[in-house]
Amino acid sequence: MTTELGHFALILAFAVAIVQMIVPLIGAHKRWPGWMAVAEPAAGAQFVLTALSFGALTWAFVVSDFSLNVVVANSHSAKPMLYKISGTWGNHEGSMLLWVLIVTLFGAMAAWFGGGLPPTLRARVLAVQSAIAVAFFAFIIFTSNPFLRLEVPPFDGQDLNPLLQDPGLAFHPPFLYLGYVGLSMAFSFAVAALIEGRVDAAWGRWVRPWTLAAWIFLTIGIALGSWWAYYELGWGGFWFWDPVENASFMPWLLAAALLHSAIVVEKRESLKSWTILLAILAFGFSLIGTFIVRSGLLTSVHAFANDPERGVFILAIMAFFMGGALVLFTLRAGAMEAKGVFGLVSRESALVVNNLLLAVACFVVFVGTMWPLLAEMFFDRKLSVGPPFFNAAFTPFMVALGLILPVGSVLPWKRARISRAMWPLRYVFVLALAVGGLAFVMQTGRSMLGPIGLFLGAWLVSGTVVELLQRTGRGDNRLGRLRRLPRADWGKAVAHGGLGVTMAGIAGLTAWTVDDIRVAQIGQPFDVGSYTLTLTDVQELRGPNYLSTTGFVTLSKDGSEIAQMTPEKRFYPVAQMPTTEAAIDYNLLRDVYVVIGDQQDNGGWTVRTYIKPMTNWIWIGCALMALGGLLSLTDRRFRVAAGARKFSAVPAE
Structure with a gap:
């Protein structure tokens, strides 16, 4: 019933x-x-x-x-x-x-x-x-x-x-869908404004809370998926540039661009056409993600279905909404004349550069994701585009974004002098250079990835501190004025700082990971980096709905025991599928990550060990970005009804 x-x-x-x-x-x-x-x-x-x-x-x-x-x-x-x-x-x-x-x-x-x-x-x-x-x-x-x-x-x-x-993947899809579908509201506002024939500052203020909410949920959903891939799949990584991972990341990039572009519409009534286009594209890429997951067009561990008929239905939905919105956008382009003018050096210009970097980075990810399919369709060649391409093509745009964020945040609206804006950041820049230089000197190799990442992290975090202090002015009671700053200012600072923390974490993890694989004998210690590990026992255990081969590993350093670790290989009889459960000793500065494999002919067991520096900075930074978005969302100025009296809904003839 x-x-x-x-x-x-x-x-x-x-x-x-x-x-x-x-x-x-x-x-x-x-x-x-x-x-x-x-x-x-x-x-x-x-x-x-x-x-x-x-x-x-x-x-x-x-x-x-x-x-x-x-x-x-x-x-x-x-x-x-x-x-x-x-x-x-x-x-x-x-x-x-x-x-x-x-x-x-x-x-x-x-x-x-x-x-x-x-x-x-x-x-x-x-x-x-x-x-x-x-x-x-x-x-x-x-x-x-x-x-x-x-x-x-x-x-x-x-x-x-x-x-x-797994708990991480139990909550990952709802958050991701809240982000995907949340962008449908920005799309609906964009299409409704095109039908009305009017886009102004009030419209920019209305669309921002919906976009911000979607971006927050996408941030949480992507972070949960990345965390799950890190501890559950047993390969020791947090991001593989899988097509479905990319399908969630592309709307996140465009939503971030839309958030910053809507600020210009609200404050200066400029970039109207670009903002409307971003709202259409952001939701369009959400539909592309839905199509990739459910059509069977691209193979992925995350795919839900491999039914071409369903894929055609979703493709038709995508073509109708994207095509219709873009046609309407073309017809209404004349109704979105920009009113505000600004100089080449201004906050508006910095936000334009921000938008361009995010949009081009999204395009790079899109090309890398779809190129194997296009190569097979048009050239009859099977190609694989993996992490080396994405790391080389995508990273420069993020480095450039990290460099301009603190500068753009302190630039005044309309026109500015770059030397005057940079003057308060001079000590911050020197501090960031010192952090990067120290990392370069202390590392064992000569890779520039880790030092650059720490430089960007220090530059972003300390830059946000300087920006907040600037907003308090001069004189007495600066602490009181700091506490009374709008939540949106605090939210922006926390989110930008979180991006810096994440950048530093990704760079440190990528540059300085130590990897060891060997056949470990029970009771015989072995060294990985500065740590000593001992496989003390392996047992066959039974879980609620699985069978487990569990290893017991003692982790120690300088003769002192740090932790007892229990990596597992699980087998689910009903589904007839095995899974790997890594054992991880978490730490703010590093993770020790242990995976147990199969028993070998000599009685030993395959054990893979990673020492992963700064891994948890990645998810701490993601949490800070989401918290920053939430702080901004609670600012009373960004409620949907704010500024409603300024909007005059006069439809275009």
């Missing part, structure tokens, strides 16, 4: 979405208040019905209802409860239902909290958002229905992919 209720709620939500897509658009065009008012209750009803449908599917996973095909394929009665719940979105059908649930959630939030928006703009925003929901409701119902029943239910299920049975 619960399953039928969920299925019915899904179909009813589809019908409500169609009404919300059509009626408010007609009402806004005809200026009929009653028709425009339909959008708000429809958005709320659409969300409630979709939540009911998703709740019914979740309940089916919780109680192991093996009459549903999706539960059979992705669950098992012996699976821990956390993974029964996460199994709801650990598959193609359930994850698409979560996708559309978040679309309706953002639409409902725009209806509930968008009271300050002009009625015509609000009606059009909600109609465009509902059009996105309609497309994905149709995709779910006609190609990926999660409520399909089996005529003869089996006794038990086939289990969830063991790689997904």
